[in-house]
Amino acid sequence: MSRDTGFSAGRVWAMLLRYLYLLRSSWPRTLELLYWPTLQMLIWGFMSQFLYVNSSYVFRAFGVLLAAVMLWDVLFRGQLGLSMSFLEEMWARNLGHLFVTPLRPYEWVLSLLTMSLIRVLLGIVPAALLAIPLYHYSIFSLGLPLVAFFAVLLVMGWALGMAICGLILRQGLGAEGLAWTVVFTISPISAVYYPVSILPGWLQHAAWALPSTYVFEGMRAVLFSGIFRTDYFFAAVALDIVYLALGAAIFLIAFHDARRRGALLQMGE
Amino acid sequence: MIEPAVKVENLVKRYPTAVAVDGISFTVRRGVTAALLGGNGAGKTTTLSILLGLLLPTGGRVRVFGEDMLRHRYRVLPRMNFSSPFVDLPHRLTVRQNLLIYARLYGLPRRRERIESLADDLQISAFLERPAGKLSAGQKTRVALAKALLNEPELLLLDEPTASLDPDTGDWVRGYLEAYRARTGATILMASHNMSEVERLCSEVMMMKAGRIVDRGSPQALIDRYGRTNLEEVFLHIARGPRTVLEPVQ
Numbered sequence: 478m479s480r481d482t483g484f485s486a487g488r489v490w491a492m493l494l495r496y497l498y499l500l501r502s503s504w505p506r507t508l509e510l511l512y513w514p515t516l517q518m519l520i521w522g523f524m525s526q527f528l529y530v531n532s533s534y535v536f537r538a539f540g541v542l543l544a545a546v547m548l549w550d551v552l553f554r555g556q557l558g559l560s561m562s563f564l565e566e567m568w569a570r571n572l573g574h575l576f577v578t579p580l581r582p583y584e585w586v587l588s589l590l591t592m593s594l595i596r597v598l599l600g601i602v603p604a605a606l607l608a609i610p611l612y613h614y615s616i617f618s619l620g621l622p623l624v625a626f627f628a629v630l631l632v633m634g635w636a637l638g639m640a641i642c643g644l645i646l647r648q649g650l651g652a653e654g655l656a657w658t659v660v661f662t663i664s665p666i667s668a669v670y671y672p673v674s675i676l677p678g679w680l681q682h683a684a685w686a687l688p689s690t691y692v693f694e695g696m697r698a699v700l701f702s703g704i705f706r707t708d709y710f711f712a713a714v715a716l717d718i719v720y721l722a723l724g725a726a727i728f729l730i731a732f733h734d735a736r737r738r739g740a741l742l743q744m745g746e
Numbered sequence: 747m748i749e750p751a752v753k754v755e756n757l758v759k760r761y762p763t764a765v766a767v768d769g770i771s772f773t774v775r776r777g778v779t780a781a782l783l784g785g786n787g788a789g790k791t792t793t794l795s796i797l798l799g800l801l802l803p804t805g806g807r808v809r810v811f812g813e814d815m816l817r818h819r820y821r822v823l824p825r826m827n828f829s830s831p832f833v834d835l836p837h838r839l840t841v842r843q844n845l846l847i848y849a850r851l852y853g854l855p856r857r858r859e860r861i862e863s864l865a866d867d868l869q870i871s872a873f874l875e876r877p878a879g880k881l882s883a884g885q886k887t888r889v890a891l892a893k894a895l896l897n898e899p900e901l902l903l904l905d906e907p908t909a910s911l912d913p914d915t916g917d918w919v920r921g922y923l924e925a926y927r928a929r930t931g932a933t934i935l936m937a938s939h940n941m942s943e944v945e946r947l948c949s950e951v952m953m954m955k956a957g958r959i960v961d962r963g964s965p966q967a968l969i970d971r972y973g974r975t976n977l978e979e980v981f982l983h984i985a986r987g988p989r990t991v992l993e994p995v996q
Contacts, residue, residue: 482824482853491850495836498843502877569836574893577798577828578851579820738761739792739801742833 488580492588496562497595510596514550514604521546522612538700540614542670545693547608547616549669550601551627552689553660555634556641558596559589560656563642567650572735573742582732586725589642590635597631619696622705626692629713632721633688634660639724643731646740668693688713688720749812751776751901751933752797757806759792759957766792768957769806774950776900779927779934781944783977784954785985790937793954794903797935798828810901822901824852829894830905831887837879841870841889844878845896852897864892868922884915891919895926902926904936908943916940920947941978951977953984960984 500507525542528535535541566572575585609615616623641659645652666680667689673681684690691713695706735741752774759767767789774780782790795801796808799819808815810822835844842861849857865871868888873881881889887908894902907923908916920943927934938944944951945965953961953968961968961984965977972980 482820485853487853488851491847494850495839495843495847498839498847499836502838565836569838570834571836573800573830573833574828574835574848575851576800577823577826578848579823579853580851581820733802736800737802739795741800742791742795 482579484581485579485584488578488584489587489591492575492580492585493591496565496588496592499562499565500596507599510554510600511603514547514554514600515607517546517550518543518604518608519611522608522614525614526612538697539612540616540618541697541700543608543612543614544616544619544696544700545669547601547605548626548630548692548696549664549667550604551597552630552634552637552667554597554600555593555631556638556660557634557656558593559635559638560641560645561596562589562592563638563645564650564653564656567645567653576741582729586639586728589638593635593638594631597634619699622695622699625705625710626696629688629692629710629717632717636717636720636724639721639728643724643727643729646728646731646735649740663687663689666690672697686716688716691716748776749809750774751811752935753807753809754793754797755807757793757796757808758804759789759796759801760804765957767796767803770952770954770957770959771806772952772959772962774933774935776933777927777931778950779923779936779948780950780952781948782935782937782952782954783939783941783944783981785939785981787956788954789957790954791905792957794828794905794935794937797903798826799823824897825899826901826903827894827897827899828903828905829890829907831883831890831907831909832905834886835878835889835893838877840875841878841881841892842874844889845874845892848893849896854897860896861892864895868892868895883910884912887911887915887919891922898930898932900930900932902932902934904934904938906938906940907936908940916943923947939981941976941981945977953981955984 521542525535529539605616641655644655666684667687673684673690676684691709695709698704698706750773755771757767757770784790796803799815813822845861854860865874870888908919949964951965952959968980972983974980
């Protein structure tokens, strides 16, 4: 008699191990993880130093731009970290092998999410630590709200990543550019570096539909006023749940559709 | 009563512009080696993909070891495996890393011992630490076979198992598969258009053309039925014959 073993943490670990092996096998890729967040931090750090003496906005809180750039990277790297691990399978034409094993799609997704967290931490933490001696600014001074901001942005990155992976599953590797571009379309309305009130009225409605907007407004509230806006936090969490459900639905529908079209065996370069 | 290893009933796979599988039915008994034989586009790989759960059929039923593959494939996937020269293992990982990951996906105990034992059997020990992308075609085939045998499957599905291999390596692989089936009592179902391979390995053959099974039987029975001297001549007769005389055999 055959038995359905249900969820297996061992299978999730197996997939995670695969992505860790891949990461370890290429030092340029590992270096790239550290390179961009550090470079961003350097550019915005010097910019902040300049603006600190020339702008009342930055004078109110030195770290406002540095914190924004590092938190933005959590969203971007969270999405890209998930999409890159997914793309590794596509490039390797490995889906046909993976899904004749007992691996469930949701177990695969769990491993992609975990790998995304690892990639984010590998990229962001060194940049954040380097900012301390260079600019005498520590993002960790945000305290507990930093954990909340990090979590909301990471989950939003996962939601976007799953939706993008679903679109790539549907459209094939011709759509892989989405993994690098989609997140930047929401950057202007996420109010990363400026308050949402700068945006035209009609665009503000769109901005408030993004969890990221609440995070960056909340970050400025902490830095300028020392207040953690719980109303912003709960709104962001609620939106995250909606986005995550949508992202997961798009991915799972695309996966089912790929099984219907026979794309799991054919997908690849 | 023991359920057959594979039972397919009225299987249909229709795409918007083509019918890949057109209402086929067949059974594969446990412990035999059977083949789906046919030219390119006959529907062999599509049928295997449906059996593996990689492709959803438009209609029909597929039962593996008595379980409905559409509803309960996770009950039987641990008892099956698959190998194809057209689906590579990830190139940048070493052979050992690849095998270790698949061993974990199948939840195998004593993974390292299992890999060492298979590596000895399949003569791949010398390149266990080499990236999978840097292997020759023959080495890749043996590694793919090692992956397919990790969980000692009761049902092994093979898509063109010796495609692009030199005759010596091809013969070695065929010998290994024969020995595996004899030792474990496993069922092997392969898609192939290598006639000598099918004649040597298979006791049951289903001849496919344009998505349908147009004849079936043992290799010798088919050769006798068509009055030919080998299976290749039977294949050519069927492949080149008019579609109208090739109705599915009930």
